[in-house]
Amino acid sequence: MLELKNVSKTFNPGTVNEKKALDKLSLNLNEGDFVTIIGANGAGKSTLFNAICGTFYTDEGQIILDGEDITLQPDYIRAKKIGHLFQDPMSGTAPGMTIEENMALAGSKGGWLSHVSKKEKELFREKLRPLNMGLEDRMHQPVGLLSGGQRQALTLVMATINPPKLLLLDEHTAALDPGTAEKVLNLTKSIIAEHHLTCMMITHNMQSALELGNRTFMMNSGHIIFDTANEERSKLTVNDLLERFKEGVGKQLDNDRMLLS
Numbered sequence: 001m002l003e004l005k006n007v008s009k010t011f012n013p014g015t016v017n018e019k020k021a022l023d024k025l026s027l028n029l030n031e032g033d034f035v036t037i038i039g040a041n042g043a044g045k046s047t048l049f050n051a052i053c054g055t056f057y058t059d060e061g062q063i064i065l066d067g068e069d070i071t072l073q074p075d076y077i078r079a080k081k082i083g084h085l086f087q088d089p090m091s092g093t094a095p096g097m098t099i100e101e102n103m104a105l106a107g108s109k110g111g112w113l114s115h116v117s118k119k120e121k122e123l124f125r126e127k128l129r130p131l132n133m134g135l136e137d138r139m140h141q142p143v144g145l146l147s148g149g150q151r152q153a154l155t156l157v158m159a160t161i162n163p164p165k166l167l168l169l170d171e172h173t174a175a176l177d178p179g180t181a182e183k184v185l186n187l188t189k190s191i192i193a194e195h196h197l198t199c200m201m202i203t204h205n206m207q208s209a210l211e212l213g214n215r216t217f218m219m220n221s222g223h224i225i226f227d228t229a230n231e232e233r234s235k236l237t238v239n240d241l242l243e244r245f246k247e248g249v250g251k252q253l254d255n256d257r258m259l260l261s
């Protein structure tokens with residue numbers, strides 16, 4: 001479903017702030033893979049997602065999504081095929097627009113917002129009902145009035161109204177309180193399972209990295225240094241992951257949030 005071949009990205013080349021964030025990174029995802037991604041601070045995890053979404057063009061390499069070379073495609077074209085959620089619950093929705101308008105925007109295939117049909121309105125309500133947050137009864141309220149957890153749940157529903165070929169989750173529950181984070185994570189799991197989505201999720205929680213999905217990537221210095229799946233992965237513990245990092249990199253993992261969680 002997704003293939004990256006020798007993808008590299010250097011920020012601020014030729015300056016004192018030069019930073020090689022992706023270094024000839026290659027990966028291959030099968031359709032329906034749900035990959036969790038862990039790694040050191042500054043390993044290039046968010047940069048990998050930004051490269052796939054087209055936030056910037058990569059310096060070299062190729063990105064192929066569902067058989068189509070998207071390496072030079074602009075981000076707004078890729079956005080129709082790739083859902084991207086961030087840590088900040090405020091970033092995925094427009095606060096001044098109502099829930100219905102936000103959903104219409106997410107669900108629109110180039111049509112006009114003013115033409116939200118009765119059928120679409122009912123569909124939006126149906127999508128919100130399973131959240132058990134009462135959002136289906138607040139369709140005409142501005143999204144800015146919702147809590148962070150409600151907004152992140154709405155963002156997730158919006159990102160999957162038209163199921164994307166690829167869903168990228170960049171620590172999307174990290175800014176929520178533990179109870180809300182669990183709710184949004186459960187919602188994530190059920191949406192992924194319902195639509196058989198191919199998904200990559202960055203997390204700082206190593207235990208959930210091993211429990212969620214079917215595959216885990218460990219990143220360091222712009223590379224994937226460990227790729228484990230299925231039976232092999234099911235036998236791993238958090239300590240095995242730490243050991244693996246030390247073996248591969250020659251030093252302890254230095255991600256404070258990861259080690260504290």
Ligand SMILES: Nc1ncnc2c1ncn2[C@@H]1O[C@H](COP(=O)(O)OP(=O)(O)OP(=O)(O)O)[C@@H](O)[C@H]1O
Pocket residue numbers: 011012019020021039040041042043044045046047048
């Ligand atoms: N737009 C940018 N301009 C300059 N440098 C950047 C930019 N984005 C990322 N970097 C640098 O590239 C490196 C990789 O950053 P990235 O955010 O991808 O790491 P990460 O693995 O997501 O880290 P963390 O777990 O700390 O969020 C870091 O050194 C970062 O400072």
